[in-house]
Amino acid sequence: MTAHDEYYKMLSPEFKYTRAFCTAEDVSMAESIRKFVNKEIMPRRQDLEGGWHRDEKLAIETQHELYAKLVGLGVTKSNLPTEYGGLGLSPVVRQMVNEEISRGDIGLGTLVGKIHWIVSFMVAAKRDDLLKEFAPRIIGEDSWTACVAITEPAGGANLEDPGQQFRTVRTIAKPDGDDYVINGHKIWPGPAGALGRFQSKDMKGHLGYWTVATTDPAKGEEGVALIHIPPDAKGMTFSNPYEKMGFCWSDENVEIYFDNVRVPKRYRIDTEPGQGANLVRGLVIGLGRLAGAARLVGLSQAVMEIVLNSAKHREIVGMPMRERSLFAMYLAEMYRYIDMARQYYLTTTWQVTHPELYGPPWSHEMVAKFSASRSFAGDCARYVCNTGMEMMGSYGYAYEFNLEKYMRDYKIVQMWLGGAHRDRLDIAQGLYGPFTWGGFDEWEKTQKLSK
Numbered sequence: 462m463t464a465h466d467e468y469y470k471m472l473s474p475e476f477k478y479t480r481a482f483c484t485a486e487d488v489s490m491a492e493s494i495r496k497f498v499n500k501e502i503m504p505r506r507q508d509l510e511g512g513w514h515r516d517e518k519l520a521i522e523t524q525h526e527l528y529a530k531l532v533g534l535g536v537t538k539s540n541l542p543t544e545y546g547g548l549g550l551s552p553v554v555r556q557m558v559n560e561e562i563s564r565g566d567i568g569l570g571t572l573v574g575k576i577h578w579i580v581s582f583m584v585a586a587k588r589d590d591l592l593k594e595f596a597p598r599i600i601g602e603d604s605w606t607a608c609v610a611i612t613e614p615a616g617g618a619n620l621e622d623p624g625q626q627f628r629t630v631r632t633i634a635k636p637d638g639d640d641y642v643i644n645g646h647k648i649w650p651g652p653a654g655a656l657g658r659f660q661s662k663d664m665k666g667h668l669g670y671w672t673v674a675t676t677d678p679a680k681g682e683e684g685v686a687l688i689h690i691p692p693d694a695k696g697m698t699f700s701n702p703y704e705k706m707g708f709c710w711s712d713e714n715v716e717i718y719f720d721n722v723r724v725p726k727r728y729r730i731d732t733e734p735g736q737g738a739n740l741v742r743g744l745v746i747g748l749g750r751l752a753g754a755a756r757l758v759g760l761s762q763a764v765m766e767i768v769l770n771s772a773k774h775r776e777i778v779g780m781p782m783r784e785r786s787l788f789a790m791y792l793a794e795m796y797r798y799i800d801m802a803r804q805y806y807l808t809t810t811w812q813v814t815h816p817e818l819y820g821p822p823w824s825h826e827m828v829a830k831f832s833a834s835r836s837f838a839g840d841c842a843r844y845v846c847n848t849g850m851e852m853m854g855s856y857g858y859a860y861e862f863n864l865e866k867y868m869r870d871y872k873i874v875q876m877w878l879g880g881a882h883r884d885r886l887d888i889a890q891g892l893y894g895p896f897t898w899g900g901f902d903e904w905e906k907t908q909k910l911s912k
């Protein structure tokens with residue numbers, strides 16, 4: 462028996478997903494994903510990194526194959542409205558799907574989440590034309606991936622800081638006839654790169670780059686644009702992928718250079734003044750953080766299951782470790798963190814479905830709640846990974862038992878989209894802000910704005 466065959470009622474979809482927020486059908490969808498994860502992903506977690514020797518071919522093949530199976534289950538079309546052929550499921554289900562897949566592998570959870578993410582931008586901006594354009598690929602049998610490009614060399618957290626009002630963005634989109642001409646430089650977006658990286662027997666291709674740009678940095682929020690750039694756009698070049706601690710091939714992160722990249726104006730997702738800033742603050746950053754919370758909870762549960770199993774078999778003076786009070790207390794503490802983080806992200810997600818009561822996702826109050834969800838789930842994952850590894854000793858540190866991979870992976874989900882520090886500041890912004898930084902205008906005068 463592996464750790465994941467063992468049944469813990471309190472960790473089952475039936476018990477853990479509060480029915481105040483979801484239906485019985487939603488729970489059965491989560492249950493079917495849990496079974497898929499146990500059967501298909503759990504035994505291949507190491508292959509997703511190409512095994513101990515990091516075989517790139519094995520890693521990419523495994524990732525594409527498992528992703529294709531998830532696409533076959535319908536998870537990538539879950540939030541696409543039914544009129545476009547999607548399942549039209551609520552954001553709560555999208556989060557439960559996120560949690561269940563990330564229990565197996567948070568990289569695969571993130572890959573599925575990229576499609577949810579780009580769909581949410583086009584739905585929020587009511588872009589019927591673009592939804593019609595992309596839907597056939599999203600609902601079809603083939604698998605496609607997509608990327609959201611935000612971070613720039615001036616600092617990811619600057620762009621994600623509402624106090625800086627997007628004035629540090631240096632990816633410039635200049636209107637020219639029926640097109641925008643884009644120049645700039647993004648760092649870290651993923652999955653990104655040459656088309657061939659995303660073409661295999663199990664992966665059809667890349668849907669392109671939903672890119673945060675500005676028509677003029679001096680315009681601040683008014684200048685912000687969210688623009689779709691096709692994956693084969695002329696003038697776009699990529700660096701080699703970054704080498705990093707986790708997410709080895711599940712999120713290939715590169716630098717993108719835009720050199721007079723021309724895209725039709727209709728690829729600008731926002732259509733009204735100020736809508737670009739709202740989409741970036743509320744959906745790109747805000748909902749991105751909320752999705753991260755669900756993924757971190759799924760990852761934490763996986764680690765706890767590994768530790769529960771280990772502590773069942775490791776004996777201390779003739780008794781299972783988990784029946785000794787010190788260690789029972791640690792396991793209870795892990796559960797407390799995980800379930801609190803889960804109930805919190807579920808409550809916040811449910812609030813997203815009621816903007817008439819709580820405001821739109823770009824309000825400072827809702828961004829604060831997204832940030833609280835993600836930062837608490839990040840604290841949870843840190844506690845569970847760290848304490849779990851201490852309880853397992855050397856076995857926790859060993860590659861064979863998978864805990865070390867989860868530990869490497871959780872860290873970036875806590876740090877991306879502005880990270881744990883920005884999360885705290887955004888909570889303060891919601892509570893008593895918004896506030897801007899003193900001295901910004903003086904600083905800006907010293908900067909050369911790209912033309």
Ligand SMILES: Cc1cc2nc3c(=O)[nH]c(=O)nc-3n(C[C@H](O)[C@H](O)[C@H](O)COP(=O)(O)OP(=O)(O)OC[C@H]3O[C@@H](n4cnc5c(N)ncnc54)[C@H](O)[C@@H]3O)c2cc1C
Nearest residue numbers: 609610611612616617618649650651877878879880882883
């Ligand atoms: C695996 C991986 C995947 C990624 N995927 C993507 C992607 O798909 N698209 C994309 O655009 N980017 C992506 N990123 C980039 C990531 O989102 C950024 O790295 C992140 O937002 C932080 O930006 P930075 O690294 O530039 O850090 P910095 O902005 O230099 O910040 C460094 C530290 O200082 C803190 N900090 C800085 N300024 C402030 C402030 N004003 N208030 C509070 N704290 C502050 C930050 O919290 C951070 O801890 C990815 C990165 C990795 C490693």
